[in-house]
Structure formats: structure tokens, C-alpha cells
Amino acid sequence: MNADSRADSMHAETIRIAFRGRLGKFTLDAAFTTPAFGITAVFGPSGCGKTTVLRCMAGLQHLEGVCAIGADVWQDQSRFLPAHRRPIGYVFQEASLFPHLSVRRNLLYGAGEAEGNGIAFDTVTALLGVEHLLERAPRHLSGGERQRVAIGRALLSQPKLLLMDEPLSALDRDTKHEILPFLERLHESLRLPIVYVSHDMSEVERLADHLVLMKEGRVIAAGPLHELQSDPHLPLAVSREAAVTLDAVVQSYDQGDGLLTLSVDGQPFLVPIAAAPNGRLQRLRVAAGDVSLARERSTASTILNIVPARILTATPLGSYEMLAVLGIGAPEGPARLLARVTRRSWERLDLREDIDVFAQIKSVALAPARSEVR
Amino acid sequence: MGDLSSEIWTAVRLTVELATSATIILLLVGTPIAWWLARSRAWWKEAVATVVALPLVLPPTVLGFYLLVVLGPNGPGGLLASLWGADTLAFTFGGLVIGSVVYSMPFVVQPIRNAFEAMGDRPLEVAATLRASPLKAFLTVAVPLARPGFATAAVLGFAHTVGEFGIVLMIGGNIPGKTKVLSVAVFDYVEGMQWHEANIVAAGMAIFSFIVILTMTLLQKRMARVGE
Numbered sequence: 001m002n003a004d005s006r007a008d009s010m011h012a013e014t015i016r017i018a019f020r021g022r023l024g025k026f027t028l029d030a031a032f033t034t035p036a037f038g039i040t041a042v043f044g045p046s047g048c049g050k051t052t053v054l055r056c057m058a059g060l061q062h063l064e065g066v067c068a069i070g071a072d073v074w075q076d077q078s079r080f081l082p083a084h085r086r087p088i089g090y091v092f093q094e095a096s097l098f099p100h101l102s103v104r105r106n107l108l109y110g111a112g113e114a115e116g117n118g119i120a121f122d123t124v125t126a127l128l129g130v131e132h133l134l135e136r137a138p139r140h141l142s143g144g145e146r147q148r149v150a151i152g153r154a155l156l157s158q159p160k161l162l163l164m165d166e167p168l169s170a171l172d173r174d175t176k177h178e179i180l181p182f183l184e185r186l187h188e189s190l191r192l193p194i195v196y197v198s199h200d201m202s203e204v205e206r207l208a209d210h211l212v213l214m215k216e217g218r219v220i221a222a223g224p225l226h227e228l229q230s231d232p233h234l235p236l237a238v239s240r241e242a243a244v245t246l247d248a249v250v251q252s253y254d255q256g257d258g259l260l261t262l263s264v265d266g267q268p269f270l271v272p273i274a275a276a277p278n279g280r281l282q283r284l285r286v287a288a289g290d291v292s293l294a295r296e297r298s299t300a301s302t303i304l305n306i307v308p309a310r311i312l313t314a315t316p317l318g319s320y321e322m323l324a325v326l327g328i329g330a331p332e333g334p335a336r337l338l339a340r341v342t343r344r345s346w347e348r349l350d351l352r353e354d355i356d357v358f359a360q361i362k363s364v365a366l367a368p369a370r371s372e373v374r
Numbered sequence: 375m376g377d378l379s380s381e382i383w384t385a386v387r388l389t390v391e392l393a394t395s396a397t398i399i400l401l402l403v404g405t406p407i408a409w410w411l412a413r414s415r416a417w418w419k420e421a422v423a424t425v426v427a428l429p430l431v432l433p434p435t436v437l438g439f440y441l442l443v444v445l446g447p448n449g450p451g452g453l454l455a456s457l458w459g460a461d462t463l464a465f466t467f468g469g470l471v472i473g474s475v476v477y478s479m480p481f482v483v484q485p486i487r488n489a490f491e492a493m494g495d496r497p498l499e500v501a502a503t504l505r506a507s508p509l510k511a512f513l514t515v516a517v518p519l520a521r522p523g524f525a526t527a528a529v530l531g532f533a534h535t536v537g538e539f540g541i542v543l544m545i546g547g548n549i550p551g552k553t554k555v556l557s558v559a560v561f562d563y564v565e566g567m568q569w570h571e572a573n574i575v576a577a578g579m580a581i582f583s584f585i586v587i588l589t590m591t592l593l594q595k596r597m598a599r600v601g602e
Contacts, residue, residue, distance in 0.1 A: 110504025
């Protein structure tokens with residue numbers, strides 16, 4: 001293998017983004033690199049420029065910069081591919097179906113132009129549950145159905161990259177929960193990188209593998225979701241809703257007690273939930289406020305999950321609270337927990353960095369199944 | 375009476391021919407202008423829009439005068455006419471069509487422009503993200519979505535051409551079978567004290583106008599429902 005092809009194969013794995021420019025009073029200066037697989041969430045408060053980044057990636061907006069997916073460069077100093085020449089799918093916040101076309105013709109609108117590489121019509125309609133809607137006009141669909149058709153339409157244009165701009169934010173709570181499973185299935189069944197813009201952390205926790213954090217037109221961090229969640233220098237870990245997601249594998253199920261045992265890097269977790277097949281990958285969510293710390297393993301407690309852990313860093317939160325980042329499972333492994341405890345308890349137990357403690361986890365939420373088998 | 379009615383029918387036929395040709399040309403010329411006015415960000419586009427809208431307020435005589443100059447033997451129209459051995463476009467059916475197109479342009483451009491503007495950027499952006507070239511997006515998305523605007527434009531362009539008078543008189547004269555359209559015929563009958571004939575034509579045009587506007591309103595309502 002020569003140097004060039006090695007560089008190519010390295011690039012093939014990443015999405016490289018850098019945009020800079022002014023839009024009215026707003027200045028965007030955003031650059032990040034993210035793997036070209038899985039779901040990358042671009043997260044930040046409203047008005048931070050995340051939608052602009054996505055529009056620039058699609059070629060719908062033209063700011064100076066670089067946009068490359070693997071070895072395909074769509075934009076740099078010397079070139080700018082217009083939107084219709086980029087192999088993308090784009091899902092807008094509102095479904096934006098063509099009102100004058102039936103569901104079927106909406107779905108097929110971009111399919112004619114694409115060189116088929118295997119996302120079949122029947123697969124998509126089945127995946128999104130829209131087979132029974134094909135002959136309808138968009139105005140006779142519910143909000144959730146419309147958004148599903150819009151996602152299907154984007155997929156059938158055979159994209160190499162799917163861009164989603166807050167596809168759930170215009171929907172009510174129930175409809176959101178109707179669509180989320182489709183997005184998860186999409187993620188599992190299609191090998192298609194997705195960049196997903198959102199300002200809703202719960203969506204990000206459910207869907208994202210990688211995270212790009214934005215604030216006021218700049219990228220403040222980019223990396224694997226769990227790393228950014230547990231970084232005390234970033235706003236996520238110190239927020240009131242701080243939580244970590246853990247990738248766990250189903251180990252066993254206790255029928256009598258209704259408890260599922262999952263393993264996170266060898267560390268077992270018990271979760272009261274319905275059975276799941278052994279070996280299945282599950283995502284767990286543990287909120288910082290649900291984790292307390294103890295010096296000794298308490299045996300007289302109703303808490304199911306008491307996990308040996310090491311305090312890696314400690315950060316004061318205001319005057320009365322401490323945030324501890326804990327390492328669990330395999331020593332130096334990647335799994336982290338966050339614990340938010342009072343300053344008084346912290347001092348009473350004489351807690352500090354680099355000591356071993358027990359993390360008592362009051363509740364572990366299970367993000368829905370991700371059926372990939374490791 | 376037979377003579378008279380054949381005279382009226384000649385005027386009717388001529389009017390319909392004129393309005394039809396003018397409407398077709400208006401749609402062909404007006405659509406790109408409307409598209410440009412709706413989409414362009416050029417600072418001077420409103421100046422162009424104003425020029426297009428001028429016939430709304432200019433007296434037909436002023437417009438007619440300029441058209442006469444342009445179409446006449448010493449203008450570009452005369453030069454064009456010399457291609458087929460004539461020396462002027464004034465007082466010809468062709469000249470009348472050109473005059474009608476200019477005169478009715480605002481009635482065609484405005485509704486189409488409004489329709490293009492009302493649909494916003496989104497449908498075209500969606501089309502672009504689905505690999506549609508700008509031409510394909512225009513033909514398969516913009517035009518179908520702007521259908522109500524096109525319907526209004528066609529009906530207004532046609533009806534307004536039928537109803538024009540001053541311009542026809544200025545650049546067309548009153549030549550039976552060539553430039554004598556209905557609106558001029560009414561004027562002619564009234565001048566000649568032929569009240570009965572004037573009445574027939576005038577009433578016919580009033581009814582025609584009523585039907586046109588009513589049809590257009592109903593059509594628009596329906597299309598707005600379909601296009602939801």
C-alpha cells in the first residue's frame with residue numbers, strides 16, 4: 001500500500017467540516033471531524049448555528065470552508081458542489097412533502113436521479129411503516145406520518161450521508177415517541193452515516209454515537225458521546241440534567257425477580273425491565289443526581305446497583321455541591337459515571353480524587369434496544 | 375342585419391385571436407420575468423418590477439404613443455417588418471399583439487410572482503437535496519405549486535387584452551378584420567349612433583367579464599384547497 005492510498009483509506013472513515021462566515025450579525029466559525037459511521041449529533045442551544053452548519057454541509061448555504069466526506073471533497077477553497085450534486089439526504093424540521101404529489105411520488109422524487117446502491121423502495125416503506133399510505137396525498141397524513149415519508153424520501157435518493165435537522169422538534173410528544181424507534185431501526189439496519197441536529201438532550205442520549213457541542217457559532221467540543229458527557233470542563237456534565245450513557249450487553253434475565261443483568265465493561269448492572277435476548281446491545285442512562293457515593297459497600301440498602309468505582313476528578317458545583325467523575329468496570333476502561341453529591345457529605349466522608357469508593361445508583365434507565373449483536 | 379352580425383362576429387373572432395396569442399406570449403415571457411423578480415436578490419429588481427407595472431397607471435395614450443414610435447417605420451418594429459417586405463408593425467395584427475403583451479404584462483407577472491414568492495425557498499431546497507437540477511426543480515416543483523398563480527395570470531391576461539381600448543386605437547386603428555376588436559367596435563357603433571349594435575356588444579362584454587371574474591375566483595378557491 002502506498003502513502004496515497006493509505007491517506008485515502010484514513011479519510012474514508014471521517015467527515016471533515018470547517019465553515020466560517022457572517023450571516024447578518026451572527027458569526028459562524030465551526031470546525032470538527034467526526035467518524036463517517038453511526039449517528040453524530042450536533043447539539044447546542046437554539047441560535048448557536050447548528051442548523052447553519054447542516055445547511056452548509058448540504059450545499060444549501062455557501063459559507064467559506066471545507067466539507068469532505070471520506071475522500072469526496074464537496075467544498076474547499078477551489079470548489080463548491082451545489083446541493084443537487086451532493087449525494088446527501090436531508091430531512092427538514094417540517095416534513096416539507098411536495099403537496100401536489102402523492103406519497104408514492106414524493107418517495108420516488110429523488111430515486112430516479114440516484115444510482116441505486118441498494119436502499120430498496122420496499123425496504124424503506126416497511127422500515128418506516130408507510131406501505132399503507134402510498135396513494136394518499138400529503139395533506140391527509142398526520143404529522144408523524146409526514147415526517148416518516150420525508151425520511152423515506154431522503155433515503156430513497158440513495159444518499160451517502162443523511163442530514164437531519166431537528167426532525168422531531170415540530171412534533172408533539174406522542175408523535176416523537178412514534179418516530180424515535182424508526183430512527184433507531186434506521187441506525188441499525190442501514191450502514192449510513194447520519195448527522196443529526198438537535199437541541200434536545202434526551203434525543204441525543206437515545207440516538208447519538210458521537211457528539212458535536214456548539215455554542216454561539218463555535219464548536220466547543222467533538223467526540224464520542226460518553227466522553228463529552230463525562231467531561232467536567234464541558235457544560236453537559238455540570239448541568240442539572242447531567243447524565244452518562246453506557247453501552248451494555250445483556251447477560252441474563254431473572255424471571256422470578258423480573259431483573260435483567262447487563263454488563264458494562266465487565267461490571268454487572270441490574271435493571272428491572274422486560275427480558276431481552278442475551279448478547280443484545282443496550283444503552284443505559286444514569287443521571288448524575290441518581291448516583292451517591294459510599295466509602296464501604298452497604299449491605300443494608302434497597303439500592304440494587306452498588307458499583308466499585310474510582311474518583312477520577314472532582315469539580316465543585318457552586319458552593320454546596322461536588323461533581324465527581326468516576327471510572328468503573330475495567331481499570332482505566334472507558335466507562336464513566338457522574339455523581340453529584342453535597343459538599344457536606346463530600347467532606348464528611350473525606351472524599352478526594354484517586355480514591356476507591358462505591359457508587360450507589362438509585363435508578364438506571366434503559367434506552368431502547370439496539371439490536372446489534374457484538 | 376346579416377351584414378351587421380357578420381361584422382360583429384369578425385370582431386369577436388379577431389378579439390379572441392388577439393387575446394389568445396397575447397396570453398400565450400404573456401405566459402412565455404412573463405414567467406421568467408416573474409421567476410427572476412421572485413428569486414433574485416439584485417437591488418435593482420424593484421426598478422424592473424416598476425417598469426413592468428407602469429401600464430397599470432400610464433394613460434393608454436402615452437403607452438400607445440411610445441409603441442407607435444417603436445413599432446412604426448422609423449423604429450425597430452419597422453426594421454423588423456422590413457424582413458418580410460412591410461415597412462411598419464403599427465396598424466397590423468402583429469403590432470396589436472405586441473402592444474397587448476406590453477399593456478397586459480403586469481396582470482400576468484404579478485400573480486405568477488406572488489405565487490412563486492408564496493411558496494418560499496423550502497420546496498426548491500427539498501428538490502435540490504433530492505438531486506433535482508434547478509431546471510427540474512422549476513418544472514416539477516415550482517410550476518405545479520404556482521398553478522393557481524398561472525391560472526389567475528392567464529385569465530387576467532386574456533380578459534385584460536379583450537378589454538383594452540386606448541392602445542388598440544392608438545396603434546391598431548380601426549381596420550375591420552385586421553385590428554377592429556370588440557372594444558373598438560363598441561366605440562364605433564356609438565359614434566355612428568348604432569345604439570342597438572353597441573348594446574349587443576357592450577352587454578356581451580359585460581357578461582363575459584362577469585363570467586371571467588367569477589370563474590377565476592371559484593377556480594382559485596378550488597386550487598387553493600387542492601394545493602394545501
